[in-house]
Amino acid sequence: AQSVSQHNHHVILSEAASLELGCNYSYGGTVNLFWYVQYPGQHLQLLLKYFSGDPLVKGIKGFEAEFIKSKFSFNLRKPSVQWSDTAEYFCAVNNNQGGKLIFGQGTELSVKP
Amino acid sequence: EAQVTQNPRYLITVTGKKLTVTCSQNMNHEYMSWYRQDPGLGLRQIYYSMNVEVTDKGDVPEGYKVSRKEKRNFPLILESPSPNQTSLYFCASSPGKAPGGELFFGEGSRLTVL
Numbered sequence: 001a002q003s004v005s006q007h008n009h010h011v012i013l014s015e016a017a018s019l020e021l022g023c024n025y026s027y028g029g030t031v032n033l034f035w036y037v038q039y040p041g042q043h044l045q046l047l048l049k050y051f052s053g054d055p056l057v058k059g060i061k062g063f064e065a066e067f068i069k070s071k072f073s074f075n076l077r078k079p080s081v082q083w084s085d086t087a088e089y090f091c092a093v094n095n096n097q098g099g100k101l102i103f104g105q106g107t108e109l110s111v112k113p
Numbered sequence: 114e115a116q117v118t119q120n121p122r123y124l125i126t127v128t129g130k131k132l133t134v135t136c137s138q139n140m141n142h143e144y145m146s147w148y149r150q151d152p153g154l155g156l157r158q159i160y161y162s163m164n165v166e167v168t169d170k171g172d173v174p175e176g177y178k179v180s181r182k183e184k185r186n187f188p189l190i191l192e193s194p195s196p197n198q199t200s201l202y203f204c205a206s207s208p209g210k211a212p213g214g215e216l217f218f219g220e221g222s223r224l225t226v227l
Contacts, residue, residue: 009153036216043203043218044156090155099144099163100171101216103156 002027004093006104013081014112021076021107023091033074034092034101035065044090050074061085083113115140119204119219126194127227134189134222136204142217144207145187146171147179149200150221156203162187194226 007022025031032051036044048059055067065076074091091104117138126132138145146161148171158171162181176198178190187206191198201223205216 006155034216043220044205044216045218046215049215092156099146099161099169100158101146101161102158102172103148105153105155 002093002095002100002102004091004102004104006089006091006107008107009105010108010110012110012112015083016080017111019076019078019081019085019109021089021091021109023074023076023104025072025074025091025093025102027072027093027095029095032094033065033067034094035059035063035074035076036090036092036103038088038090038106040087047076047089081109081111083111085109086111115217117204117206117217117219119202119222121222122220123223125225125227128195129193132191132194132224134191134202134204134224136187136189136219137185138187138204138206138217139185140206140208140217141184142206142208143184144209145181146205146207146216147177147187147189148203148205149173149198150203151200159189159202191224194224196226198224199226200224 003026005024034049035047038044050057050067058064088106088108090106094101120135147159148156157173160179162168204219207216
């Protein structure tokens with residue numbers, strides 16, 4: 001069965017530090033990949049998505065992610081985090097054939113000012 | 114304003130008392146889905162619908178029912194709620210028949226079953 005794994009449950013960084021959040025999925029076919037962000041008390045919002053083409057995708061607020069097919073990974077990065085990036089981040093995978101969208105467990109990011 | 118609206122936002126109920134959480138979207142989206150969010154488990158898909166009268170199970174459908182009689186509405190029904198259904202529920206919609214595009218989420222419905 002399809003699954004998504006986010007290795008870091010809680011990450012604590014100081015402002016201006018670089019960020020990388022891991023995401024691995026298990027599915028052998030073509031996939032669509034997403035990162036969503038949930039700010040405290042709010043619903044999820046799309047950060048970025050990958051369907052095909054350039055494996056390095058850029059999203060909103062300076063975030064980017066790299067799809068490495070051989071590693072089944074889609075890690076999220078940001079060169080310099082801000083206090084306002086404090087939120088929970090979710091990786092999600094769709095198998096491009098049906099209606100299932102599988103989310104990872106989420107990574108809580110706390111940025112200290 | 115484009116939005117997904119869920120009601121109620123907060124509900125406390127007792128075991129066995131049937132309840133319905135409504136979800137409505139005004140974006141003419143074909144795809145709609147329900148998720149529950151629990152600490153440490155992320156979001157888990159309950160049911161989804163790729164078109165009117167077309168629904169299918171997600172990963173955790175037990176204890177839930179849905180219907181899609183109209184394009185804009187996708188209610189979640191708990192026929193006999195139990196305490197393990199205490200959770201935060203999100204409805205979402207997306208253009209197209211599958212979640213290949215951006216999912217638009219509702220504000221969430223926090224349900225407590227005593």
